[in-house]
Structure formats: C-alpha cells, structure tokens
Amino acid sequence: MAHINNPMEIYRLTDGSNCRACNEKTCMAFAVAVFKGKKSLDQCPRIPADSLAEYGEALETPDTIDEFMEEAVQALTHKIPEIDLKEAAARTGGSFDGSRLTVRIMGKAFSVDTRGNLSADIHINAWVAMPFLNYVLFAKGVAVSGRWITFRELHGGPERLNHFRQNCEKPLKRVADSYTELFSDMLEIFNGSREKTHIDADISVVLHPLPLLPVMFCYWESEEGMDSSMHIFFDQSADQNLDAESIYTLIAGMVKMFEKIAERNSSEHT
Ligand code: SF4
Numbered sequence: 001m002a003h004i005n006n007p008m009e010i011y012r013l014t015d016g017s018n019c020r021a022c023n024e025k026t027c028m029a030f031a032v033a034v035f036k037g038k039k040s041l042d043q044c045p046r047i048p049a050d051s052l053a054e055y056g057e058a059l060e061t062p063d064t065i066d067e068f069m070e071e072a073v074q075a076l077t078h079k080i081p082e083i084d085l086k087e088a089a090a091r092t093g094g095s096f097d098g099s100r101l102t103v104r105i106m107g108k109a110f111s112v113d114t115r116g117n118l119s120a121d122i123h124i125n126a127w128v129a130m131p132f133l134n135y136v137l138f139a140k141g142v143a144v145s146g147r148w149i150t151f152r153e154l155h156g157g158p159e160r161l162n163h164f165r166q167n168c169e170k171p172l173k174r175v176a177d178s179y180t181e182l183f184s185d186m187l188e189i190f191n192g193s194r195e196k197t198h199i200d201a202d203i204s205v206v207l208h209p210l211p212l213l214p215v216m217f218c219y220w221e222s223e224e225g226m227d228s229s230m231h232i233f234f235d236q237s238a239d240q241n242l243d244a245e246s247i248y249t250l251i252a253g254m255v256k257m258f259e260k261i262a263e264r265n266s267s268e269h270t
Helices: 007-013 027-035 049-055 065-077 085-092 126-138 157-178 182-189 244-268
Strands: 100-105 108-113 118-120 148-150 203-210 213-220 229-235
Touching (some): 027 157, 157 182, 203 244
C-alpha cells in the first residue's frame, strides 16, 4: 500500500474542483481534515477507486498544510550548505556577496546565506520560501526564450492542471473582475511590465516572481454576453528552472497576495 505523510499528497488525489460534496468548502480543507483523521478518503466521491484502494489506509502523523509547508522549507534549507552559492547566483540570475545569495522576487530582495538562513525585504512565508529554495537548489539556468506556453505544456503541468485552474486562474479572474486597479498595481508595486504579444488579450502584464521565471497574466474583459477570462502563461524554459509543483505553489501564493491587496483596497473604499 502506498504511503502518505503530508496533506498535499491527499490534495493531489482530489480533482481540485471544490465541489463541496464532502461537506468541506475546498479540496484543500478536505485534505487537511483527512490528514487529521477527521474525515476518510472515501468521503470524496471524486477520488477514483484505484486511489482509494492504494492510499485508503496509508495515513500517518496528523499535521496541517502550513506545518507541512514549514517542514518542507526546513528540509530544503538543510540542503543549502551542500551547494556553492556563488555558482548558484550565476546560475539563477542572482547576486552573491560572499555569504548570501540574493535574488529579486518581483523586484524585492530575497536572500539565503551559506547556512540556509532566509532573509527578505518582504514577509517570508512558506508559499514563497519553498519555490525560492527549489529554484536556488535546482534551477538549470536556462535562458528565457521569449516564447509563451500554458501551464498544461509544462513538464508535470497536466497532473496539476485542475488545481492550477482552481487555485490560480479562477480566483485571479474574480479579483480582476471586481478590482479594476489590479493590473496598474501589479505594474507599480511589483515592477511589472506591459506586454504586446500575439496573444490578443485586453490586458497583458508580465511579472518576474523569480529572475528566470517571467509570468504573463492575460485578462479578457467581458463583452456581449461573454464572460471575462484570465489565463496565465509561462516562458518555454520555465520547467527547466523550477519544477511544476513549485511553479504552482508560487503562483497560488501570489494569487493569495493579490486577493489580500484587493480586500484591503475594497475595505478602504467602503
Ligand atoms: S475533496 Fe472531493 S468532494 Fe470535497 S470538494 Fe474536493 S472534489 Fe469535492
């Protein structure tokens, strides 16, 4: 029988639709509830029978998503002393001052020292720290190609596509629908740039969550009975410099941040 030792693995067994048939608000909440022993896997009708047979009895220590993420960050920081940070800085588009590697995350400095200690100009949370550390440790240093592809086209993208749509594109579309300054704020606060491409969106903005990982957010406004839409594109080199799970985590973290900015904006104007 397969082994499960964190809630993310349970989450991946769901289809990410947040359909609520399990009486939880989201698939993520369901995954945590199962992991804590409050629900059983078979309470999600959308988990295939073969996964239930494979994982049904395999749960281990109770935990939470945030604690799991913290543990993952700890495990990655322990690998940092094993690598040459000067070489890593050259490979990742960062800089090295003799003891710390620094890269810019949407224009803000984010650093790790030779012992694995993190420091940053922005609040450090695990949703950013985990992709950052994976990037420093494993990026191949492949140059940005200028050719845009979808998340599905990334290596490892198809397996995570539902979750990407549910937790990245859909909530970001909701933010853009109600918070018209979103794209101007992206440009100003996060060093974004407008992009003109063959993708014929009403608004296209490129941000650099990591130096070799440009991300393009494209928004089509609603018109003539057609709903608005939001799609997120990546450079063709993206999966050479960061794995699809980390890309998904990073974008989901960014979307949470945009949601908070939008909430703050709306409370300031009410
Ligand atoms: S865990 Fe399953 S039942 Fe619950 S919301 Fe997700 S897909 Fe629906």
